[in-house]
Amino acid sequence: MTPENITRRDWLMAGSASAAALLTCLSDPGFVFPGEGDDEQLVPFQGVPRSAPGMLDWETLDAWITPQDQVFNVSHYGIPEFDAENAALEITGLVENPQTLTMEELRSRPAADQLMTLECSGNGANPGFIGAVYNSKWTGTLLAPLLKEAGVRPDAIEVVFIGHDHQEETLRKGTPRETTFDVPFGRSMSVRDALESNALLAYERNGEPLTKKNGAPLRLIVPGWYGIANVKWLRRIELRDTRYMGRFMGRDYVTVRGERQGDNIEFVETSVSRMNLKSIIARVTRRETTDGKVPCKAYGAVWSDGTDIERVEVRVDEGEWRTATIDEEPRAQFCWRFFSIDLGSLEPGKHTVVSRATDANGRVQPAADDDEIALKRTYWEAYQQYPREIEIET
Numbered sequence: 001m002t003p004e005n006i007t008r009r010d011w012l013m014a015g016s017a018s019a020a021a022l023l024t025c026l027s028d029p030g031f032v033f034p035g036e037g038d039d040e041q042l043v044p045f046q047g048v049p050r051s052a053p054g055m056l057d058w059e060t061l062d063a064w065i066t067p068q069d070q071v072f073n074v075s076h077y078g079i080p081e082f083d084a085e086n087a088a089l090e091i092t093g094l095v096e097n098p099q100t101l102t103m104e105e106l107r108s109r110p111a112a113d114q115l116m117t118l119e120c121s122g123n124g125a126n127p128g129f130i131g132a133v134y135n136s137k138w139t140g141t142l143l144a145p146l147l148k149e150a151g152v153r154p155d156a157i158e159v160v161f162i163g164h165d166h167q168e169e170t171l172r173k174g175t176p177r178e179t180t181f182d183v184p185f186g187r188s189m190s191v192r193d194a195l196e197s198n199a200l201l202a203y204e205r206n207g208e209p210l211t212k213k214n215g216a217p218l219r220l221i222v223p224g225w226y227g228i229a230n231v232k233w234l235r236r237i238e239l240r241d242t243r244y245m246g247r248f249m250g251r252d253y254v255t256v257r258g259e260r261q262g263d264n265i266e267f268v269e270t271s272v273s274r275m276n277l278k279s280i281i282a283r284v285t286r287r288e289t290t291d292g293k294v295p296c297k298a299y300g301a302v303w304s305d306g307t308d309i310e311r312v313e314v315r316v317d318e319g320e321w322r323t324a325t326i327d328e329e330p331r332a333q334f335c336w337r338f339f340s341i342d343l344g345s346l347e348p349g350k351h352t353v354v355s356r357a358t359d360a361n362g363r364v365q366p367a368a369d370d371d372e373i374a375l376k377r378t379y380w381e382a383y384q385q386y387p388r389e390i391e392i393e394t
Helices: 008-013 019-027 103-108 143-150 191-196
Strands: 041-043 088-093 099-102 112-119 133-142 158-171 179-190 200-205 219-221 234-240 254-261 264-271 278-286 294-303 309-316 337-346 349-359 388-392
Touching (some): 041 388, 088 103, 099 103, 103 200, 112 200, 112 219, 133 143, 143 191, 179 191, 294 349, 309 337
Antiparallel strands (some): 041 278, 088 099, 112 133, 133 200, 158 179, 158 234, 254 264, 309 349, 349 388
């Protein structure tokens, strides 16, 4: 049995294992989601469909590194057809030394690994879409050294990442000024973010070459940023002195949120970028009924843009918030952490279980009726507290 597939149950049963072996398992990024004891049974969530293929199934997840069959994929312009065998990356625009690098040249550069939780910013926007998140180890070459070698000019303010995928877009549809044009998928970030974000040009995931649907042969990986920023099928990096406003920055993946200004509410539009603090109850388990009540536990996950997690609290129904136990290992800055809590003995019947996280800056995961969620008019950045409904039978 390898560290990648050992379960917490295996660990608990390995009473004769050495302390060194146990420490190795606990420290390995392959160590798994908090497992249940043999006497625990899953309590299904109410009103929530089970995850579709190609999405994370919270109730059966047993790995810190997400298995490939539960990795979500979103491709707004479809999966492009191009000569991946001879693909190359162009670095152009406002640079002193424009470059074109083959995949062989990129792989020959110093390799770096990045452990990271990747989430779609719309994940959690509705009960049928809660599995668009996964945790991986990405391998590639760091972006910052490439940009420095290319020589970023002082007048460059943005770095634009362009993929092989493209599609016709129409502006001002149905008006005399309707315009249709073919446009590649693109996203951008500031030069400062590009140089300081530990961004990676990745060609492997979990030690294997990228699959085509996940961006092969090369994709951008930006730790702590929502999935939309992690451009797949990357073919060009362009430095510009003007703001880039492609569809997926200026029209879609724009969060519209109301902000109170005295007695008024003013709506502000912001482009989706860094991930927000978020936690979720992944599953609830029970033991045999005792004296008419049912002992229950909850397990979950919490993640952020890389800011440390201070605590996770859980409550049942309208009871008090109680602090959950966050696993110390595995742990990496930009990855989810797992937590668990004994819910006590619950009365048979229907209950609501919900978690909330607090980070090291004191930021608290908002409830759905808090202004920053309630006054939001778009479904992106769905990081609100997520109540889970259960029904316990005797």
